[in-house]
Amino acid sequence: MKVNGVSYRSIWRDASDGAVRIIDQRWLPHDFRIAVLDSLDDFAAAIRDMWVRGAPLIGATAAYGVAVQMARDPSDAHLDHVHAVLNATRPTAINLAWALNRCRAALRPLHASDRAGAAMRLADAIADEDVEINRRIGEHGLGLIREIAAAKPAGEPVRLLTHCNAGWIATVDWGTATSPMYHAAEAGIPLQVWVDETRPRNQGALTAWELGSHGIAHSYITDNAGGHLMQHGLVDMVITGTDRTTATGDVCNKIGTYLKALAAHDNGVPFYVALPSPTIDWTVADGLREIPIEDRAATEVSHVQGRDAAGGIASVEVTPAGSGVANPAFDVTPARLVTGLITERGICPASRAGLAGLFPELASAESRAS
Ligand SMILES: CSC[C@@H](O)[C@@H](O)C(=O)COP(=O)(O)O
Numbered sequence: 001m002k003v004n005g006v007s008y009r010s011i012w013r014d015a016s017d018g019a020v021r022i023i024d025q026r027w028l029p030h031d032f033r034i035a036v037l038d039s040l041d042d043f044a045a046a047i048r049d050m051w052v053r054g055a056p057l058i059g060a061t062a063a064y065g066v067a068v069q070m071a072r073d074p075s076d077a078h079l080d081h082v083h084a085v086l087n088a089t090r091p092t093a094i095n096l097a098w099a100l101n102r103c104r105a106a107l108r109p110l111h112a113s114d115r116a117g118a119a120m121r122l123a124d125a126i127a128d129e130d131v132e133i134n135r136r137i138g139e140h141g142l143g144l145i146r147e148i149a150a151a152k153p154a155g156e157p158v159r160l161l162t163h164c165n166a167g168w169i170a171t172v173d174w175g176t177a178t179s180p181m182y183h184a185a186e187a188g189i190p191l192q193v194w195v196d197e198t199r200p201r202n203q204g205a206l207t208a209w210e211l212g213s214h215g216i217a218h219s220y221i222t223d224n225a226g227g228h229l230m231q232h233g234l235v236d237m238v239i240t241g242t243d244r245t246t247a248t249g250d251v252c253n254k255i256g257t258y259l260k261a262l263a264a265h266d267n268g269v270p271f272y273v274a275l276p277s278p279t280i281d282w283t284v285a286d287g288l289r290e291i292p293i294e295d296r297a298a299t300e301v302s303h304v305q306g307r308d309a310a311g312g313i314a315s316v317e318v319t320p321a322g323s324g325v326a327n328p329a330f331d332v333t334p335a336r337l338v339t340g341l342i343t344e345r346g347i348c349p350a351s352r353a354g355l356a357g358l359f360p361e362l363a364s365a366e367s368r369a370s
Pocket residue numbers: 053054055056093163164165166167170171175176177203240241242243253254329
């Protein structure tokens with residue numbers, strides 16, 4: 001997608017020098033900076049400390065991390081070491097383990113001298129596949145938005161609510177929850193997007209930055225505003241992303257998603273989740289009990305980062321000295337609260353049968369493995 005009129009992906013291998021570059025998301029939406037990832041420490045820090053973030057982008061970054069490392073030392077021992085280091089960076093988004101396992105399984109049978117080239121081709125393929133998956137999610141989600149628009153007086157906007165940033169910078173391109181929005185905008189359907197701020201890290205500001213860059217009307221709202229807006233009939237549909245969805249359709253996503261799903265359920269507002277297939281964890285049946293929830297630093301809650309009056313980026317403390325702080329970063333929305341899953345193969349109910357119907361080969365591969 002575009003930044004100041006120039007097309008970017010969130011991660012890419014630069015044709016000029018072969019280096020892996022990322023949009024360094026720590027400074028957005030205020031500063032657009034690009035960083036090079038080179039050492040294993042760089043890749044691990046980039047994922048752990050959220051220079052890159054969002055489940056699909058975490059997976060693609062890990063794949064490029066493996067590729068760069070295979071050019072340095074293609075041994076079995078180093079492959080296992082890189083897998084272990086990167087896999088330990090963030091526990092909740094399944095795309096990380098998915099990408100690392102895929103890389104290791106593809107590289108292990110190869111002679112060491114063939115691994116560097118194969119690893120880089122695979123990382124490029126994972127990135128390209130992500131773009132295509134998200135484009136297709138956008139096409140399927142567009143159908144839902146069209147239906148809502150068709151039931152409204154001409155010109156009245158479709159009002160969507162989204163949580164966190166499941167936008168193009170959370171993926172390689174397009175985004176998951178935002179892809180239907182970009183497709184709707186291209187189709188000329190007027191939109192009004194309610195963007196949850198998503199404390200503590202305010203990823204909603206990233207979503208607002210993205211939508212603003214593409215001319216999509218939006219309002220940045222506090223996390224607690226969504227229920228009120230739904231009660232007053234001001235939300236036609238909720239679309240969120242997901243960091244891990246179980247084989248039974250439970251959806252793990254950024255903390256606060258569950259409360260939005262409850263409010264949507266109470267108010268009869270459809271609650272859809274944009275789900276790329278690499279985000280399905282076929283090994284998990286009960287999201288609430290089985291998905292590890294990332295416990296992040298207290299400073300993310302006690303402090304807020306933003307632009308100060310002098311134009312610099314500053315961090316200020318909001319909690320009183322001595323207060324305890326807890327920071328669970330994700331929650332699980334039970335499948336019963338999810339109206340549907342928008343995947344690259346179409347929309348299905350949030351259920352084992354729904355997912356297996358769209359992805360029979362993945363569902364059966366898992367049942368063979370277990
Ligand atoms: C397309 S991204 C889906 C999710 O990864 C997104 O909604 C989210 O929760 C991101 O969390 P983050 O902690 O910023 O990585």
